[in-house]
Amino acid sequence: MFPPPSAGEAARAARDIADRHALTLESLLAVLRSRTASDRGARQTAIDIAAAALVDLRAASDEREAGVLEPVAGAFARLTRDLRPLMTYGDLDVQFVEPPENGRALPGDVAHAARAIVRNAVLATVDASSARRIRIQWDCDGRNLLIGIRDDGAGDRAAHDDGLRPIAEHVAGLAGDMTVTATPGWGTDVRITIPLDPPPAIDGDALGALTPREREVAALLATGARNADIAREVGISEHTVKYHVSQILRRTGARTRAEVVGLLR
Structure with a gap:
Protein backbone atom coordinates (compact mmCIF):
# COMPACT_ATOMS: atom_id res chain seq x y z
CA MET A 1 0.00 0.00 0.00
CA PHE A 2 1.35 3.39 -1.00
CA PRO A 3 1.48 6.22 1.57
CA PRO A 4 -0.90 9.14 0.97
CA PRO A 5 0.64 12.10 -0.88
CA SER A 6 2.00 14.91 1.25
CA ALA A 7 0.55 18.41 1.12
CA GLY A 8 3.48 19.50 -1.05
CA GLU A 9 2.99 16.63 -3.48
CA ALA A 10 -0.74 17.32 -3.69
CA ALA A 11 -0.11 21.01 -4.36
CA ARG A 12 2.44 20.13 -7.04
CA ALA A 13 0.01 17.74 -8.71
CA ALA A 14 -2.72 20.39 -8.69
CA ARG A 15 -0.29 22.93 -10.17
CA ASP A 16 0.73 20.53 -12.92
CA ILE A 17 -2.90 19.89 -13.84
CA ALA A 18 -3.54 23.63 -13.94
CA ASP A 19 -0.50 24.03 -16.22
CA ARG A 20 -1.88 21.42 -18.60
CA HIS A 21 -5.28 23.08 -18.67
CA ALA A 22 -3.70 26.48 -19.32
CA LEU A 23 -1.62 25.12 -22.19
CA THR A 24 -4.67 23.45 -23.75
CA LEU A 25 -6.83 26.56 -23.47
CA GLU A 26 -4.08 28.81 -24.86
CA SER A 27 -3.60 26.42 -27.78
CA LEU A 28 -7.32 26.33 -28.49
CA LEU A 29 -7.46 30.13 -28.46
CA ALA A 30 -4.50 30.28 -30.85
CA VAL A 31 -6.30 27.97 -33.28
CA LEU A 32 -9.61 29.80 -33.07
CA ARG A 33 -7.92 33.18 -33.59
CA SER A 34 -5.88 32.00 -36.55
CA ARG A 35 -6.31 34.01 -39.75
CA THR A 36 -4.82 31.26 -41.91
CA ALA A 37 -6.96 28.28 -40.92
CA SER A 38 -10.40 27.69 -42.41
CA ASP A 39 -13.41 27.25 -40.14
CA ARG A 40 -13.46 23.54 -40.84
CA GLY A 41 -9.71 23.18 -40.35
CA ALA A 42 -9.73 25.17 -37.13
CA ARG A 43 -12.62 23.12 -35.77
CA GLN A 44 -10.87 19.83 -36.53
CA THR A 45 -7.61 21.05 -35.06
CA ALA A 46 -9.38 22.22 -31.91
CA ILE A 47 -10.98 18.79 -31.57
CA ASP A 48 -7.59 17.11 -31.98
CA ILE A 49 -6.00 19.36 -29.34
CA ALA A 50 -8.82 18.78 -26.87
CA ALA A 51 -8.76 15.01 -27.44
CA ALA A 52 -4.98 14.82 -27.00
CA ALA A 53 -5.20 16.93 -23.84
CA LEU A 54 -7.90 14.68 -22.43
CA VAL A 55 -5.76 11.61 -23.02
CA ASP A 56 -2.80 13.37 -21.46
CA LEU A 57 -4.75 14.35 -18.36
CA ARG A 58 -6.13 10.86 -17.94
CA ALA A 59 -2.60 9.53 -18.12
CA ALA A 60 -1.40 12.00 -15.49
CA SER A 61 -2.20 9.56 -12.69
CA ASP A 62 0.21 7.13 -14.32
CA GLU A 63 3.09 9.62 -14.42
CA ARG A 64 6.44 7.93 -14.29
CA GLU A 65 7.95 7.37 -10.87
CA ALA A 66 10.71 9.72 -9.79
CA GLY A 67 13.30 6.93 -10.07
CA VAL A 68 12.57 6.28 -13.75
CA LEU A 69 14.89 8.17 -16.08
CA GLU A 70 14.04 10.03 -19.29
CA PRO A 71 16.70 10.61 -21.95
CA VAL A 72 17.26 14.36 -22.07
CA ALA A 73 16.65 14.45 -25.84
CA GLY A 74 13.38 12.52 -25.43
CA ALA A 75 12.19 14.81 -22.63
CA PHE A 76 12.94 17.82 -24.83
CA ALA A 77 11.13 16.26 -27.81
CA ARG A 78 8.03 15.86 -25.67
CA LEU A 79 8.25 19.55 -24.79
CA THR A 80 8.29 20.49 -28.47
CA ARG A 81 5.16 18.39 -29.00
CA ASP A 82 3.48 20.17 -26.10
CA LEU A 83 4.17 23.54 -27.69
CA ARG A 84 3.44 22.59 -31.30
CA PRO A 85 -0.07 24.14 -31.40
CA LEU A 86 1.31 27.50 -30.31
CA MET A 87 4.01 27.21 -32.98
CA THR A 88 1.52 26.32 -35.68
CA TYR A 89 -1.39 28.63 -34.96
CA GLY A 90 -0.10 31.31 -32.63
CA ASP A 91 1.65 34.56 -33.45
CA LEU A 92 4.74 33.55 -31.45
CA ASP A 93 7.70 32.06 -33.33
CA VAL A 94 9.08 29.35 -31.04
CA GLN A 95 12.62 28.20 -31.80
CA PHE A 96 14.28 25.20 -30.16
CA VAL A 97 17.93 24.40 -29.53
CA GLU A 98 18.04 20.69 -28.79
CA PRO A 99 20.23 19.22 -26.05
CA PRO A 100 22.98 16.73 -26.95
CA GLU A 101 21.58 13.23 -27.30
CA ASN A 102 24.29 11.77 -25.10
CA GLY A 103 23.50 14.07 -22.18
CA ARG A 104 22.73 12.55 -18.79
CA ALA A 105 19.21 11.14 -18.51
CA LEU A 106 16.80 13.17 -16.40
CA PRO A 107 14.93 11.86 -13.36
CA GLY A 108 11.24 11.69 -14.29
CA ASP A 109 10.18 14.35 -11.79
CA VAL A 110 12.85 16.77 -13.05
CA ALA A 111 11.84 16.25 -16.69
CA HIS A 112 8.17 16.72 -15.82
CA ALA A 113 8.85 19.89 -13.80
CA ALA A 114 11.15 21.33 -16.47
CA ARG A 115 8.49 20.95 -19.16
CA ALA A 116 5.92 22.63 -16.92
CA ILE A 117 8.33 25.49 -16.19
CA VAL A 118 9.04 26.10 -19.88
CA ARG A 119 5.35 25.88 -20.81
CA ASN A 120 4.52 28.46 -18.15
CA ALA A 121 7.33 30.72 -19.36
CA VAL A 122 6.05 30.54 -22.93
CA LEU A 123 2.47 31.28 -21.85
CA ALA A 124 3.72 34.20 -19.74
CA THR A 125 5.48 35.52 -22.84
CA VAL A 126 2.29 35.17 -24.85
CA ASP A 127 0.42 37.11 -22.16
CA ALA A 128 3.08 39.85 -22.22
CA SER A 129 2.22 40.17 -25.96
CA SER A 130 5.28 42.30 -26.82
CA ALA A 131 7.43 39.38 -28.02
CA ARG A 132 7.20 37.80 -31.46
CA ARG A 133 10.00 35.28 -31.10
CA ILE A 134 11.16 33.03 -28.27
CA ARG A 135 14.18 30.73 -28.17
CA ILE A 136 14.24 27.68 -25.90
CA GLN A 137 17.45 25.81 -25.12
CA TRP A 138 18.18 22.81 -22.92
CA ASP A 139 21.55 21.42 -21.93
CA CYS A 140 22.93 19.17 -19.21
CA ASP A 141 26.29 19.58 -17.48
CA GLY A 142 26.11 16.18 -15.77
CA ARG A 143 24.79 17.57 -12.49
CA ASN A 144 22.14 20.07 -13.58
CA LEU A 145 19.57 20.64 -16.28
CA LEU A 146 20.30 24.02 -17.85
CA ILE A 147 17.38 25.88 -19.42
CA GLY A 148 17.61 29.06 -21.46
CA ILE A 149 14.51 31.01 -22.53
CA ARG A 150 15.08 34.21 -24.53
CA ASP A 151 12.46 36.45 -26.16
CA ASP A 152 12.65 39.53 -28.36
CA GLY A 153 10.09 41.57 -26.42
CA ALA A 154 10.35 44.99 -24.85
CA GLY A 155 13.01 43.86 -22.38
CA ASP A 156 11.13 45.16 -19.36
CA ARG A 157 10.49 41.92 -17.46
CA ALA A 158 11.83 40.88 -14.04
CA ALA A 159 11.73 37.79 -11.82
CA HIS A 160 9.18 39.41 -9.50
CA ASP A 161 6.70 40.15 -12.31
CA ASP A 162 3.32 38.42 -12.08
CA GLY A 163 4.17 36.19 -15.03
CA LEU A 164 7.64 35.09 -13.92
CA ARG A 165 7.26 35.04 -10.12
CA PRO A 166 5.39 31.68 -10.03
CA ILE A 167 8.09 30.21 -12.24
CA ALA A 168 10.82 31.48 -9.91
CA GLU A 169 8.99 29.94 -6.94
CA HIS A 170 8.65 26.62 -8.78
CA VAL A 171 12.38 26.63 -9.57
CA ALA A 172 13.25 27.47 -5.95
CA GLY A 173 11.08 24.56 -4.81
CA LEU A 174 13.31 22.27 -6.88
CA ALA A 175 16.44 23.68 -5.18
CA GLY A 176 17.25 25.37 -8.49
CA ASP A 177 18.31 28.83 -9.50
CA MET A 178 16.80 31.35 -11.93
CA THR A 179 18.20 34.61 -13.24
CA VAL A 180 16.40 37.13 -15.43
CA THR A 181 18.35 39.59 -17.59
CA ALA A 182 16.28 42.20 -19.43
CA THR A 183 17.69 44.60 -22.01
CA PRO A 184 15.26 47.38 -22.99
CA GLY A 185 14.41 47.09 -26.66
CA TRP A 186 16.20 43.77 -27.06
CA GLY A 187 14.24 41.29 -24.96
CA THR A 188 14.49 39.16 -21.84
CA ASP A 189 16.85 36.25 -21.16
CA VAL A 190 15.81 33.73 -18.48
CA ARG A 191 18.42 31.22 -17.28
CA ILE A 192 17.35 28.31 -15.09
CA THR A 193 19.45 25.64 -13.38
CA ILE A 194 17.73 22.58 -11.92
CA PRO A 195 19.83 19.99 -10.03
CA LEU A 196 19.35 16.39 -11.16
CA ASP A 197 20.17 14.89 -7.77
CA PRO A 198 18.33 15.47 -4.49
CA PRO A 199 19.88 18.27 -2.41
CA PRO A 200 21.97 17.23 0.58
CA ALA A 201 20.32 17.17 3.96
CA ILE A 202 20.16 20.55 5.65
CA ASP A 203 21.76 20.77 9.08
Missing part, protein backbone atom coordinates in the same frame (compact mmCIF):
# COMPACT_ATOMS: atom_id res chain seq x y z
CA GLY A 204 19.26 22.59 11.27
CA ASP A 205 21.61 22.37 14.26
CA ALA A 206 24.14 24.45 12.31
CA LEU A 207 21.97 27.53 12.82
CA GLY A 208 23.23 27.67 16.38
CA ALA A 209 26.81 27.85 15.08
CA LEU A 210 26.19 31.03 13.08
CA THR A 211 27.94 34.16 14.22
CA PRO A 212 25.79 36.95 15.67
CA ARG A 213 26.06 38.90 12.40
CA GLU A 214 25.14 35.83 10.34
CA ARG A 215 22.11 35.23 12.56
CA GLU A 216 21.09 38.85 12.04
CA VAL A 217 21.38 38.50 8.25
CA ALA A 218 19.57 35.15 8.34
CA ALA A 219 16.68 36.67 10.30
CA LEU A 220 16.29 39.37 7.66
CA LEU A 221 16.46 36.73 4.92
CA ALA A 222 13.46 35.06 6.54
CA THR A 223 11.43 38.24 6.03
CA GLY A 224 12.10 38.14 2.29
CA ALA A 225 14.49 41.10 2.37
CA ARG A 226 16.86 41.56 -0.55
CA ASN A 227 20.60 42.13 -0.23
CA ALA A 228 20.22 45.90 -0.61
CA ASP A 229 17.55 46.00 2.10
CA ILE A 230 19.67 43.89 4.45
CA ALA A 231 22.69 46.12 3.83
CA ARG A 232 20.72 49.24 4.76
CA GLU A 233 19.17 47.62 7.82
CA VAL A 234 22.41 46.23 9.22
CA GLY A 235 24.67 49.06 8.07
CA ILE A 236 27.05 47.04 5.91
CA SER A 237 27.80 46.85 2.18
CA GLU A 238 25.93 44.60 -0.24
CA HIS A 239 29.22 42.79 -0.90
CA THR A 240 29.47 41.95 2.81
CA VAL A 241 25.85 40.77 2.81
CA LYS A 242 26.65 38.38 -0.06
CA TYR A 243 29.60 37.05 1.93
CA HIS A 244 27.44 36.42 5.01
CA VAL A 245 24.76 34.70 2.90
CA SER A 246 27.38 32.41 1.33
CA GLN A 247 28.65 31.55 4.82
CA ILE A 248 25.11 30.76 6.00
CA LEU A 249 24.59 28.47 3.00
CA ARG A 250 27.91 26.72 3.61
CA ARG A 251 27.35 26.18 7.34
CA THR A 252 23.80 24.85 6.99
CA GLY A 253 24.32 22.84 3.80
CA ALA A 254 21.48 24.74 2.13
CA ARG A 255 21.77 25.32 -1.62
CA THR A 256 19.47 28.32 -1.97
CA ARG A 257 18.23 31.25 0.06
CA ALA A 258 14.76 29.69 -0.07
CA GLU A 259 16.05 26.62 1.78
CA VAL A 260 17.51 28.84 4.50
CA VAL A 261 14.20 30.66 4.84
CA GLY A 262 12.37 27.33 5.14
CA LEU A 263 14.84 26.17 7.76
CA LEU A 264 14.38 29.32 9.83
CA ARG A 265 10.62 29.09 9.67
Whole structure:
Protein backbone atom coordinates (compact mmCIF):
# COMPACT_ATOMS: atom_id res chain seq x y z
CA MET A 1 0.00 0.00 0.00
CA PHE A 2 1.35 3.39 -1.00
CA PRO A 3 1.48 6.22 1.57
CA PRO A 4 -0.90 9.14 0.97
CA PRO A 5 0.64 12.10 -0.88
CA SER A 6 2.00 14.91 1.25
CA ALA A 7 0.55 18.41 1.12
CA GLY A 8 3.48 19.50 -1.05
CA GLU A 9 2.99 16.63 -3.48
CA ALA A 10 -0.74 17.32 -3.69
CA ALA A 11 -0.11 21.01 -4.36
CA ARG A 12 2.44 20.13 -7.04
CA ALA A 13 0.01 17.74 -8.71
CA ALA A 14 -2.72 20.39 -8.69
CA ARG A 15 -0.29 22.93 -10.17
CA ASP A 16 0.73 20.53 -12.92
CA ILE A 17 -2.90 19.89 -13.84
CA ALA A 18 -3.54 23.63 -13.94
CA ASP A 19 -0.50 24.03 -16.22
CA ARG A 20 -1.88 21.42 -18.60
CA HIS A 21 -5.28 23.08 -18.67
CA ALA A 22 -3.70 26.48 -19.32
CA LEU A 23 -1.62 25.12 -22.19
CA THR A 24 -4.67 23.45 -23.75
CA LEU A 25 -6.83 26.56 -23.47
CA GLU A 26 -4.08 28.81 -24.86
CA SER A 27 -3.60 26.42 -27.78
CA LEU A 28 -7.32 26.33 -28.49
CA LEU A 29 -7.46 30.13 -28.46
CA ALA A 30 -4.50 30.28 -30.85
CA VAL A 31 -6.30 27.97 -33.28
CA LEU A 32 -9.61 29.80 -33.07
CA ARG A 33 -7.92 33.18 -33.59
CA SER A 34 -5.88 32.00 -36.55
CA ARG A 35 -6.31 34.01 -39.75
CA THR A 36 -4.82 31.26 -41.91
CA ALA A 37 -6.96 28.28 -40.92
CA SER A 38 -10.40 27.69 -42.41
CA ASP A 39 -13.41 27.25 -40.14
CA ARG A 40 -13.46 23.54 -40.84
CA GLY A 41 -9.71 23.18 -40.35
CA ALA A 42 -9.73 25.17 -37.13
CA ARG A 43 -12.62 23.12 -35.77
CA GLN A 44 -10.87 19.83 -36.53
CA THR A 45 -7.61 21.05 -35.06
CA ALA A 46 -9.38 22.22 -31.91
CA ILE A 47 -10.98 18.79 -31.57
CA ASP A 48 -7.59 17.11 -31.98
CA ILE A 49 -6.00 19.36 -29.34
CA ALA A 50 -8.82 18.78 -26.87
CA ALA A 51 -8.76 15.01 -27.44
CA ALA A 52 -4.98 14.82 -27.00
CA ALA A 53 -5.20 16.93 -23.84
CA LEU A 54 -7.90 14.68 -22.43
CA VAL A 55 -5.76 11.61 -23.02
CA ASP A 56 -2.80 13.37 -21.46
CA LEU A 57 -4.75 14.35 -18.36
CA ARG A 58 -6.13 10.86 -17.94
CA ALA A 59 -2.60 9.53 -18.12
CA ALA A 60 -1.40 12.00 -15.49
CA SER A 61 -2.20 9.56 -12.69
CA ASP A 62 0.21 7.13 -14.32
CA GLU A 63 3.09 9.62 -14.42
CA ARG A 64 6.44 7.93 -14.29
CA GLU A 65 7.95 7.37 -10.87
CA ALA A 66 10.71 9.72 -9.79
CA GLY A 67 13.30 6.93 -10.07
CA VAL A 68 12.57 6.28 -13.75
CA LEU A 69 14.89 8.17 -16.08
CA GLU A 70 14.04 10.03 -19.29
CA PRO A 71 16.70 10.61 -21.95
CA VAL A 72 17.26 14.36 -22.07
CA ALA A 73 16.65 14.45 -25.84
CA GLY A 74 13.38 12.52 -25.43
CA ALA A 75 12.19 14.81 -22.63
CA PHE A 76 12.94 17.82 -24.83
CA ALA A 77 11.13 16.26 -27.81
CA ARG A 78 8.03 15.86 -25.67
CA LEU A 79 8.25 19.55 -24.79
CA THR A 80 8.29 20.49 -28.47
CA ARG A 81 5.16 18.39 -29.00
CA ASP A 82 3.48 20.17 -26.10
CA LEU A 83 4.17 23.54 -27.69
CA ARG A 84 3.44 22.59 -31.30
CA PRO A 85 -0.07 24.14 -31.40
CA LEU A 86 1.31 27.50 -30.31
CA MET A 87 4.01 27.21 -32.98
CA THR A 88 1.52 26.32 -35.68
CA TYR A 89 -1.39 28.63 -34.96
CA GLY A 90 -0.10 31.31 -32.63
CA ASP A 91 1.65 34.56 -33.45
CA LEU A 92 4.74 33.55 -31.45
CA ASP A 93 7.70 32.06 -33.33
CA VAL A 94 9.08 29.35 -31.04
CA GLN A 95 12.62 28.20 -31.80
CA PHE A 96 14.28 25.20 -30.16
CA VAL A 97 17.93 24.40 -29.53
CA GLU A 98 18.04 20.69 -28.79
CA PRO A 99 20.23 19.22 -26.05
CA PRO A 100 22.98 16.73 -26.95
CA GLU A 101 21.58 13.23 -27.30
CA ASN A 102 24.29 11.77 -25.10
CA GLY A 103 23.50 14.07 -22.18
CA ARG A 104 22.73 12.55 -18.79
CA ALA A 105 19.21 11.14 -18.51
CA LEU A 106 16.80 13.17 -16.40
CA PRO A 107 14.93 11.86 -13.36
CA GLY A 108 11.24 11.69 -14.29
CA ASP A 109 10.18 14.35 -11.79
CA VAL A 110 12.85 16.77 -13.05
CA ALA A 111 11.84 16.25 -16.69
CA HIS A 112 8.17 16.72 -15.82
CA ALA A 113 8.85 19.89 -13.80
CA ALA A 114 11.15 21.33 -16.47
CA ARG A 115 8.49 20.95 -19.16
CA ALA A 116 5.92 22.63 -16.92
CA ILE A 117 8.33 25.49 -16.19
CA VAL A 118 9.04 26.10 -19.88
CA ARG A 119 5.35 25.88 -20.81
CA ASN A 120 4.52 28.46 -18.15
CA ALA A 121 7.33 30.72 -19.36
CA VAL A 122 6.05 30.54 -22.93
CA LEU A 123 2.47 31.28 -21.85
CA ALA A 124 3.72 34.20 -19.74
CA THR A 125 5.48 35.52 -22.84
CA VAL A 126 2.29 35.17 -24.85
CA ASP A 127 0.42 37.11 -22.16
CA ALA A 128 3.08 39.85 -22.22
CA SER A 129 2.22 40.17 -25.96
CA SER A 130 5.28 42.30 -26.82
CA ALA A 131 7.43 39.38 -28.02
CA ARG A 132 7.20 37.80 -31.46
CA ARG A 133 10.00 35.28 -31.10
CA ILE A 134 11.16 33.03 -28.27
CA ARG A 135 14.18 30.73 -28.17
CA ILE A 136 14.24 27.68 -25.90
CA GLN A 137 17.45 25.81 -25.12
CA TRP A 138 18.18 22.81 -22.92
CA ASP A 139 21.55 21.42 -21.93
CA CYS A 140 22.93 19.17 -19.21
CA ASP A 141 26.29 19.58 -17.48
CA GLY A 142 26.11 16.18 -15.77
CA ARG A 143 24.79 17.57 -12.49
CA ASN A 144 22.14 20.07 -13.58
CA LEU A 145 19.57 20.64 -16.28
CA LEU A 146 20.30 24.02 -17.85
CA ILE A 147 17.38 25.88 -19.42
CA GLY A 148 17.61 29.06 -21.46
CA ILE A 149 14.51 31.01 -22.53
CA ARG A 150 15.08 34.21 -24.53
CA ASP A 151 12.46 36.45 -26.16
CA ASP A 152 12.65 39.53 -28.36
CA GLY A 153 10.09 41.57 -26.42
CA ALA A 154 10.35 44.99 -24.85
CA GLY A 155 13.01 43.86 -22.38
CA ASP A 156 11.13 45.16 -19.36
CA ARG A 157 10.49 41.92 -17.46
CA ALA A 158 11.83 40.88 -14.04
CA ALA A 159 11.73 37.79 -11.82
CA HIS A 160 9.18 39.41 -9.50
CA ASP A 161 6.70 40.15 -12.31
CA ASP A 162 3.32 38.42 -12.08
CA GLY A 163 4.17 36.19 -15.03
CA LEU A 164 7.64 35.09 -13.92
CA ARG A 165 7.26 35.04 -10.12
CA PRO A 166 5.39 31.68 -10.03
CA ILE A 167 8.09 30.21 -12.24
CA ALA A 168 10.82 31.48 -9.91
CA GLU A 169 8.99 29.94 -6.94
CA HIS A 170 8.65 26.62 -8.78
CA VAL A 171 12.38 26.63 -9.57
CA ALA A 172 13.25 27.47 -5.95
CA GLY A 173 11.08 24.56 -4.81
CA LEU A 174 13.31 22.27 -6.88
CA ALA A 175 16.44 23.68 -5.18
CA GLY A 176 17.25 25.37 -8.49
CA ASP A 177 18.31 28.83 -9.50
CA MET A 178 16.80 31.35 -11.93
CA THR A 179 18.20 34.61 -13.24
CA VAL A 180 16.40 37.13 -15.43
CA THR A 181 18.35 39.59 -17.59
CA ALA A 182 16.28 42.20 -19.43
CA THR A 183 17.69 44.60 -22.01
CA PRO A 184 15.26 47.38 -22.99
CA GLY A 185 14.41 47.09 -26.66
CA TRP A 186 16.20 43.77 -27.06
CA GLY A 187 14.24 41.29 -24.96
CA THR A 188 14.49 39.16 -21.84
CA ASP A 189 16.85 36.25 -21.16
CA VAL A 190 15.81 33.73 -18.48
CA ARG A 191 18.42 31.22 -17.28
CA ILE A 192 17.35 28.31 -15.09
CA THR A 193 19.45 25.64 -13.38
CA ILE A 194 17.73 22.58 -11.92
CA PRO A 195 19.83 19.99 -10.03
CA LEU A 196 19.35 16.39 -11.16
CA ASP A 197 20.17 14.89 -7.77
CA PRO A 198 18.33 15.47 -4.49
CA PRO A 199 19.88 18.27 -2.41
CA PRO A 200 21.97 17.23 0.58
CA ALA A 201 20.32 17.17 3.96
CA ILE A 202 20.16 20.55 5.65
CA ASP A 203 21.76 20.77 9.08
CA GLY A 204 19.26 22.59 11.27
CA ASP A 205 21.61 22.37 14.26
CA ALA A 206 24.14 24.45 12.31
CA LEU A 207 21.97 27.53 12.82
CA GLY A 208 23.23 27.67 16.38
CA ALA A 209 26.81 27.85 15.08
CA LEU A 210 26.19 31.03 13.08
CA THR A 211 27.94 34.16 14.22
CA PRO A 212 25.79 36.95 15.67
CA ARG A 213 26.06 38.90 12.40
CA GLU A 214 25.14 35.83 10.34
CA ARG A 215 22.11 35.23 12.56
CA GLU A 216 21.09 38.85 12.04
CA VAL A 217 21.38 38.50 8.25
CA ALA A 218 19.57 35.15 8.34
CA ALA A 219 16.68 36.67 10.30
CA LEU A 220 16.29 39.37 7.66
CA LEU A 221 16.46 36.73 4.92
CA ALA A 222 13.46 35.06 6.54
CA THR A 223 11.43 38.24 6.03
CA GLY A 224 12.10 38.14 2.29
CA ALA A 225 14.49 41.10 2.37
CA ARG A 226 16.86 41.56 -0.55
CA ASN A 227 20.60 42.13 -0.23
CA ALA A 228 20.22 45.90 -0.61
CA ASP A 229 17.55 46.00 2.10
CA ILE A 230 19.67 43.89 4.45
CA ALA A 231 22.69 46.12 3.83
CA ARG A 232 20.72 49.24 4.76
CA GLU A 233 19.17 47.62 7.82
CA VAL A 234 22.41 46.23 9.22
CA GLY A 235 24.67 49.06 8.07
CA ILE A 236 27.05 47.04 5.91
CA SER A 237 27.80 46.85 2.18
CA GLU A 238 25.93 44.60 -0.24
CA HIS A 239 29.22 42.79 -0.90
CA THR A 240 29.47 41.95 2.81
CA VAL A 241 25.85 40.77 2.81
CA LYS A 242 26.65 38.38 -0.06
CA TYR A 243 29.60 37.05 1.93
CA HIS A 244 27.44 36.42 5.01
CA VAL A 245 24.76 34.70 2.90
CA SER A 246 27.38 32.41 1.33
CA GLN A 247 28.65 31.55 4.82
CA ILE A 248 25.11 30.76 6.00
CA LEU A 249 24.59 28.47 3.00
CA ARG A 250 27.91 26.72 3.61
CA ARG A 251 27.35 26.18 7.34
CA THR A 252 23.80 24.85 6.99
CA GLY A 253 24.32 22.84 3.80
CA ALA A 254 21.48 24.74 2.13
CA ARG A 255 21.77 25.32 -1.62
CA THR A 256 19.47 28.32 -1.97
CA ARG A 257 18.23 31.25 0.06
CA ALA A 258 14.76 29.69 -0.07
CA GLU A 259 16.05 26.62 1.78
CA VAL A 260 17.51 28.84 4.50
CA VAL A 261 14.20 30.66 4.84
CA GLY A 262 12.37 27.33 5.14
CA LEU A 263 14.84 26.17 7.76
CA LEU A 264 14.38 29.32 9.83
CA ARG A 265 10.62 29.09 9.67
